[in-house]
Amino acid sequence: MSLTLLNVIIAVVIAIAFAALNAAYLVWAERRGAARIQRRPGPNINGPFGLFQPPLDGVKLMAKQLLIPGDVDKILFMVAPVLAMAPAITSFVTIPFSDHIVGHNMHIGILLVFAFASMGGMALLLAGWSSRNKYSVMSSVRAVSQAIAYEIPMLITVITIVMITGTTDLMGIVKSQAGGFWHWNIFPFKAGVFNPLMLLSFLVFFISSLAETNRAPFDLGEAESELVAGFHTEYGSMGFGLFFMGEYANIVIGASLTTILFLGGWDCPFGLFPGVWWFLLKIYLLIATFIWIRWTFPRTTIYGLLNLSWKILIPFSLFNLLLTAGLLKVF
Amino acid sequence: MSAPITIRPDETFTLNVGPQHPATHGVLRVKMEMDGEYIVNAETVIGYIHRMHEKMGELKTYPQFLMNLSRMDYLGALGYSHGHVLLIEKAAGIEVPERAEYIRAITVELNRIASHLFWFGAFVMDLGGFSPLMYALQDREYILDMLEAITGSRLTYSYYRFGGLYNDVDDDFIDAARRFIPRMRASLKKYHRLVTGNIIFMKRLEGIAPLTPEIIRKYGATSAVARGSGINFDVRKNEPYSVYPEFDFDVPVYHECDSLARYMVRMAEMEQSLRIIEQGLDKLPGGPIMPEKKKPIKIAPGDYYQAVETARGSFGIRLVSDGGKTPYRLKLRSPTYSNMHLFDESCRGMLIMDALAFMGSLDLVIPEIDR
Numbered sequence: 001m002s003l004t005l006l007n008v009i010i011a012v013v014i015a016i017a018f019a020a021l022n023a024a025y026l027v028w029a030e031r032r033g034a035a036r037i038q039r040r041p042g043p044n045i046n047g048p049f050g051l052f053q054p055p056l057d058g059v060k061l062m063a064k065q066l067l068i069p070g071d072v073d074k075i076l077f078m079v080a081p082v083l084a085m086a087p088a089i090t091s092f093v094t095i096p097f098s099d100h101i102v103g104h105n106m107h108i109g110i111l112l113v114f115a116f117a118s119m120g121g122m123a124l125l126l127a128g129w130s131s132r133n134k135y136s137v138m139s140s141v142r143a144v145s146q147a148i149a150y151e152i153p154m155l156i157t158v159i160t161i162v163m164i165t166g167t168t169d170l171m172g173i174v175k176s177q178a179g180g181f182w183h184w185n186i187f188p189f190k191a192g193v194f195n196p197l198m199l200l201s202f203l204v205f206f207i208s209s210l211a212e213t214n215r216a217p218f219d220l221g222e223a224e225s226e227l228v229a230g231f232h233t234e235y236g237s238m239g240f241g242l243f244f245m246g247e248y249a250n251i252v253i254g255a256s257l258t259t260i261l262f263l264g265g266w267d268c269p270f271g272l273f274p275g276v277w278w279f280l281l282k283i284y285l286l287i288a289t290f291i292w293i294r295w296t297f298p299r300t301t302i303y304g305l306l307n308l309s310w311k312i313l314i315p316f317s318l319f320n321l322l323l324t325a326g327l328l329k330v331f
Numbered sequence: 332m333s334a335p336i337t338i339r340p341d342e343t344f345t346l347n348v349g350p351q352h353p354a355t356h357g358v359l360r361v362k363m364e365m366d367g368e369y370i371v372n373a374e375t376v377i378g379y380i381h382r383m384h385e386k387m388g389e390l391k392t393y394p395q396f397l398m399n400l401s402r403m404d405y406l407g408a409l410g411y412s413h414g415h416v417l418l419i420e421k422a423a424g425i426e427v428p429e430r431a432e433y434i435r436a437i438t439v440e441l442n443r444i445a446s447h448l449f450w451f452g453a454f455v456m457d458l459g460g461f462s463p464l465m466y467a468l469q470d471r472e473y474i475l476d477m478l479e480a481i482t483g484s485r486l487t488y489s490y491y492r493f494g495g496l497y498n499d500v501d502d503d504f505i506d507a508a509r510r511f512i513p514r515m516r517a518s519l520k521k522y523h524r525l526v527t528g529n530i531i532f533m534k535r536l537e538g539i540a541p542l543t544p545e546i547i548r549k550y551g552a553t554s555a556v557a558r559g560s561g562i563n564f565d566v567r568k569n570e571p572y573s574v575y576p577e578f579d580f581d582v583p584v585y586h587e588c589d590s591l592a593r594y595m596v597r598m599a600e601m602e603q604s605l606r607i608i609e610q611g612l613d614k615l616p617g618g619p620i621m622p623e624k625k626k627p628i629k630i631a632p633g634d635y636y637q638a639v640e641t642a643r644g645s646f647g648i649r650l651v652s653d654g655g656k657t658p659y660r661l662k663l664r665s666p667t668y669s670n671m672h673l674f675d676e677s678c679r680g681m682l683i684m685d686a687l688a689f690m691g692s693l694d695l696v697i698p699e700i701d702r
Contacts, residue, residue, distance in 0.1 A: 038465035134346055138368065138683075216459060217531055223459060226354060226684050298532050299459025301684055302368065 004104075008093070011104055015092035022252050023245035024054035026287065033291040064237040069132070072234065076130035081235065081242035083123035087116035088249035095256050096171045098266040098276040109170035110158060113257060114151075117212065120250060121147035124214075124221060127243070128231040139230035142302055143221035146211055149309035150218075154208035156317040157201050160324045161185055161261045164193050174265030181269035186262040193327050197320050202262045204313050204320075206286075209254035211305070213247060216294040220302055255286035343371050346683075350379045354457060354687040357697030361674075361690075368682050373675050381701040388661030393419055393628050396661070398489040403665065404699040405486050407446035409439045409478075410641030414648045416491045417572055418637035422630045422650060423493070431495040431620045432574045437508065437611040438478065438490065440604040444515065445474040446642035447601050450694045454594065455526055457691035458535055463526055470518050477507045493628060495621035508612055512605050519601060527598070536591035540677055540689035543588065550673040553666050554644030555600065556693055558584045559592035566640035577614065578607045590692040597694070630654065643667050643694060667699045 028043065028050065035042025043050030068077060094109040096102040106112060121144050128140020162168055164185060165176040182189040188196045195201075211218040222230035232243045259265055259282040266279040300308070349360035358379035364372040384403060388396050400415045401408035413435055420427055448471040452464030475485045481504050482490040482497070490497055526532055547557045557564055565582040567575045583599035585592035630652040638647040644666025651660040670693050678686040 034462075038462050039469065040465060134344065142368075219459070220684075223684065226687050228353065295462050297460060298455060298526075298529065298535065299684075300531050301535055302682065304531070304534055 008104055011093050012090075016089050019089045019092055019249040019252065020245065023248035024058060026248045026251065027057070027244070028054045029287070030291050030294075033288065034295045037292070037295045058241070061238055061241040066237045066239065069234050071132045073130040073132070076126050077234075078239075080123050080127035080130060081239045081246070083126065084120060084246035085242045085249065087119040087123075088246050088253060091116045091253050092249075094170065095253070096174060096260070096265065097279050098274075099171070099175075101276050102171065105169065105171050107167075107169050110162070110168045110173070113170075113253065114155065114158070117250070117253065118147065118151060120212075120246070123246070124231045127235070131231070131234040133233055135227045135229075136231050136233050139221045139223075139227045139233075143214065143231060145302075146214075146218065146220060146305060149306050150208045150211040150313075153204050153309060153313035153317045154212065156314070156321055157205045157208070158261065160201060160317070160321050163321075163324055163328060164195075170260055174260055174267065177264040178267050178274070180267075181264065184262065184264040184267075193324060194331060195320070195324050195327050197323060198262075201317065201320050202258075204317050205262065206258060207308075208313065209258060210290065210293065211309070213250045213254050213290075215247075215251065215290055217297040217300050218305055219294075219299060220305060223299055251287060251290055252283065255283040255290070258286055259283050342366060348687075350376075354690065355697070356453060356695065359671075359695065359697045359700070363683070363686075365683070368684075370678050370681050370683060370686055373678050373686070375671060375675055377671075377697075377700050379701065380698050382698070384702040385661055385663055388663070389658055392656050393630070393658075394493065397491075397493075398487070401487045401489055402698075403663070403702060404446075404641065404643060404667075404696050406449050406696055407442050407642030408486060408488050409435075409442040409490065410639055410643075411646055412488065412491045413439050413573070414637055414639040414641070414646050416493055417639065418635055418648050418650055419493050419628065419630070421637060422633070422635040422652065423628050425494045425628075426622055427494055428619045428622065429574070429616050430499075430618045433611050433615050434496060434500055434620065435491060436574050436578070437500075437608050437615075438482075440607045440611070441474050441478060441508070442488075443642045444601050444604050445471045445478075447597050447604075448474075450597060450642075451522065451526075454691040454694075455532075458532065458688055460526070460529075460532070463522065466518070466522070466525075470515060473507070473511055473514070477504055477511070480504060480507075492621065494625070495619070499620045505612060505615070508608060512609055515601070515605055519598065522598070527594075533591065535685075535688055536594060536692070537589060539590045539685050540681065540692070541588040542673065542677060546673055546677065550676075551669040552644070552673055554640075554642075554670065554694070555593045555596035556644070556670045556673075558582065558596045559594075559692075560588040561586040564645075566638050566645050570638055572637070572639060574611075575607075578610050580606050580610075590689055593692040630658075638664075641666065643696060643699065644670060663702055665699050665702060667693075667695050671695050671700055 032042045043053040046052040046056055068074060091113045093104050094106050094112050096105060124143040125140045128136040161173065165173045167173060177183045177185060181187065186198055186202045188194055188198055214221045232240050235243060259279060263282050266274055266276055268274045268278050343364045343366050346363045346365045347360065348363055349355045350358040355361065360376040360379065362374040362376060363370050384399050387399055397412065397415060400411040403411050448467040452467035455463040478488065479485045481500050482488040542556065542560045544560050544562055547560050547562055553564060561584060563582060563584045568582055580603045583596050583603065585595050632652055632654040635650045636647065638645050646666055647664035649662040650658050653659040674690060674693065678689060681689065
């Protein structure tokens with residue numbers, strides 16, 4: 001019992017370190033990536049390739065005065081950034097990086113991750129509401145309607161995966177895809193299902209995770225050309241820093257889940273040397289795609305976003321769910 | 332796109348967009364009465380950067396006022412100077428050497444492309460795509476370097492003089508301009524591939540903010556705003572001035588009336604400006620750039636008017652002279668002033684994000700509105 005507790009504590013500490021480091025260096029990667037796309041150097045002064053920029057930015061953010069505007073709801077205003085960051089970090093505890101690198105494996109791992117993921121929307125709502133700023137309120141209302149619209153197709157897709165693999169254990173899901181890329185859920189060669197629409201289902205999940213993490217082209221919550229800075233308009237210092245880190249931690253979670261559910265987790269495409277490096281390679285490729293999309297596409301409109309979800313993604317994922325159920329019965 | 336909504340005035344709130352807001356690109360304030368995300372009513376408030384250019388025009392002598400014109404619109408400054416020198420030359424009866432007029436046309440068109448490039452980048456940035464701005468600025472940089480080499484400044488040029496130019500162009504400039512034309516053509520193709528075909532971009536502009544020809548006429552809008560609504564009006568063609576009749580170019584007109592039409596017009600205008608520059612470089616005559624004998628400017632009492640097509644539309648300048656050293660009255664008709672004021676009426680019932688995309692398509696430069 002005490003050993004388990006100790007395990008959990010160690011896992012949480014590692015998860016926090018991993019999330020924070022990732023958040024810091026993904027900002028660096030994003031800035032360098034954006035600079036490459038835009039033909040400019042990006043951060044390159046502090047350290048080799050500007051690698052000391054993230055810790056220095058962190059120091060700057062922490063050294064700044066924490067300014068709380070007069071009219072805000074103080075408690076909620078302070079709680080909101082923590083609520084944005086904490087669930088994202090907690091989710092790391094149950095994500096399996098390889099067959100033995102996992103904080104605490106649970107049979108209901110996937111439910112836990114999604115339960116925590118939906119708390120992110122609440123953090124944005126609280127931040128906007130407690131700020132007493134019209135731009136922030138508008139932004140948080142947008143963020144919530146967006147979160148609801150995109151969690152549905154995401155979860156329906158997850159149910160499809162759970163049906164195929166027969167487990168809600170993240171480790172079990174990866175293990176069921178072992179042995180080469182033709183066993184992965186993304187491809188229609190999966191024995192026992194042969195569902196031809198899984199590639200599209202992967203796209204649905206990927207688009208939904210873009211929207212879930214408030215990334216471009218779905219960054220309506222912080223549409224800077226309309227809503228100034230959206231829900232974090234009134235935040236400075238580490239309050240803003242936590243939102244920022246929460247966003248990047250969520251990106252890592254989204255990429256990890258996509259990898260686990262569709263791309264075979266730590267499994268090698270050719271059945272060679274499965275291990276954590278394959279997992280990291282896959283998630284960072286996905287994150288690079290996130291960055292690439294952000295700096296290429298303009299922002300959608302709020303109705304375009306809701307139409308895409310309710311009229312295309314949800315009907316499609318429901319259809320795919322039915323098809324999968326039928327195929328499972330047939331084969 | 333936006334569905335008809337029922338307006339419940341007892342539930343509205345006021346949103347102050349500006350004077351410091353990223354979407355207004357300057358110190359413009361829009362007081363919006365909002366019903367959720369829908370705009371019930373909007374009121375543009377201007378004057379935050381008023382610099383009394385018209386009053387200065389009355390107080391300063393004609394040559395002294397020359398540099399004020401390039402400070403009206405910092406993105407397309409040469410067009411405004413051009414209008415002023417043409418007016419004074421017409422009023423004072425000054426002969427301009429042909430070479431000077433050709434160089435003026437070439438530099439004005441270069442400046443127009445630079446202005447449209449900046450608009451293109453800022454407009455796509457308004458829609459949330461940041462990268463095209465960087466590409467556009469890089470192309471604009473070539474133009475600014477070229478103009479800097481001959482005029483001495485990068486934004487607020489005082490290059491034209493009454494009767495000619497301050498400085499002749501050299502071979503370096505002509506070579507650079509010749510190299511720039513194919514480069515810019517390739518860039519335009521790239522922009523169309525990168526931005527115009529994008530599905531999100533099209534969905535955000537197609538059918539958004541339709542401006543009927545009636546509303547264009549009501550507010551006196553010009554430039555791509557009018558030409559995107561099917562009104563074929565370009566001062567260079569309709570009231571020819573300078574050496575523009577010598578050039579073979581088209582006036583792009585689109586009849587869709589929406590934000591996309593305004594975008595397409597400006598993109599097509601860049602291509603037409605390139606054609607003018609190309610012909611101007613081919614036809615560029617030799618000779619002096621200033622009249623042989625300089626005489627003091629003396630303007631007989633009377634009423635004079637000159638309109639030019641700047642990057643932002645039809646810029647009119649009216650001079651009432653009483654024969655003195657300074658004008659009796661100098662009226663500047665700035666195109667953006669008219670283009671902006673149709674925003675109030677047209678944005679009612681629109682979503683805020685569509686309205687701000689619409690504002691981007693108007694190509695507003697705030698110092699030019701306030702003067």
